[in-house]
Amino acid sequence: MRKLLILGASGSIGSQTLDVIITYNLYELVAVTVGNRFNAVDEIIAKFPTVKFVTLKDPKVAKEYQIKYPNVTFYSGNDGLLEIIENSGADVVVNALTGFAGLLPSIKTLEKNKILCLANKESLVVGGEFINKLLKDGHGKLYPIDSEHVAIAKCLYGKNIDDVEKILITASGGPFFDLDSSKFSEIKVEDALKHPNWSMGKKITIDSSTMMNKAFEITEAYYLFGVPKEKIFPLVDRKSHVHSLVKFKNGEVRLQVGPSDMRIPIYYALTFGKCDNGEKFDDVEINTYDKYSFKEMDYEKFPLINYGKFIIDKKGNMGAIINAANEECVYAFLNFNINYVDIKNIIDKIVNVYPYIKDPSLEEIIKTDLEVRNLVNEMIKNK
Ligand SMILES: NC(=O)c1ccc[n+]([C@@H]2O[C@H](COP(=O)([O-])OP(=O)(O)OC[C@H]3O[C@@H](n4cnc5c(N)ncnc54)[C@H](OP(=O)(O)O)[C@@H]3O)[C@@H](O)[C@H]2O)c1
Known part of the structure; x- marks a missing residue:
């Protein structure tokens, strides 16, 4: 069985990854990292006695845990995120960290020619050039976890990237799509944390409300699929039923439809592209297809979305x-x-x-x- 390391195991993607590997009996979990929610470690070690390496954010807490669990090796801080990749013996690394903290671990994983299952889109936003060079020159591999990019990968199955006319990355529109922008100054934290369709960590939930998340996903798609930015567009599906679409030059359009459940793209990444985990989802009624109502992105209301292509332009x-x-x-x-x-x-x-x-x-x-x-x-x- 392959050995797995989860970076950010206490978070939304991290804990759903734990759920997926236990449900489908994939992987021997050998290592995890958590940030400030260190109590998660006790639960993880109890559930997964195969865990022999742990990184915690705080060195003091790591010392206390080392005494509590003498058979597990504890690391701490940012260096600990790299040491655990180097020393845990994992072949596959799930990067479910938030923000810039994910960049160096992504790079280290690929430098060590391991397989990177990447939720941390910020790695590609800030370091897409470095990551693609490592993928080109080395033997490491990258599988995305973001639901839109997994949807795009599924749509591209059996196709040539040169056959693509455009990629349409769907967006829910977030909680403020229908709010008049004159009211944006009154938005409170609790309003912005109410995502209409997904339950996620706080940072990505705020990014989804400002559309910075969609901007980052445009940059992410550029680095993952190697298509020019002129072929990548956002498209609003308020219900998040359609996870993305690809239109091909021959006129064919493929779209991927399914429940808003991150365990599906996580499974896809962990199995290197297996689409079916044997579970039956709620039926998608064929006659509901004509009820899909896409809307154009509102670039004036959500100007941050323009930063996606700006980052690609400037690098x-x-x-x-x-x-x-x-x-x-x-x-x-x-x-x-x-x-x-x-x-x-x-x-x-x-x-x-x-x-x-x-x-x-x-x-x-x-x-x-x-x-x-x-x-x-x-x-x-x-x-
Ligand atoms: N959630 C989703 O549905 C979803 C979907 C697609 C993509 N993503 C992407 O996946 C990544 C993770 O998102 P999430 O929603 O799972 O976030 P989250 O719930 O906030 O979890 C983030 C994880 O990373 C850890 N962490 C954060 N900063 C750290 C640091 N500086 N050092 C060490 N550990 C640190 C956290 O530890 P503590 O909490 O213990 O402090 C936690 O385990 C993001 O890049 C996001 O854009 C998420």
């Missing part, structure tokens, strides 16, 4: 600039330090002032991330 450290500004703004909003509309205003300002580097080293990407975070926090303090 360099632009993904790192936008991602770091977005992460800091989202957490500041969640902590009630800024208003909803400030998220966009601050990101726009940062993009205008922070130095763009066309061909950065990995060190410069890391420096960009750090400096942009400091700049955003200074702006917020002086507001």
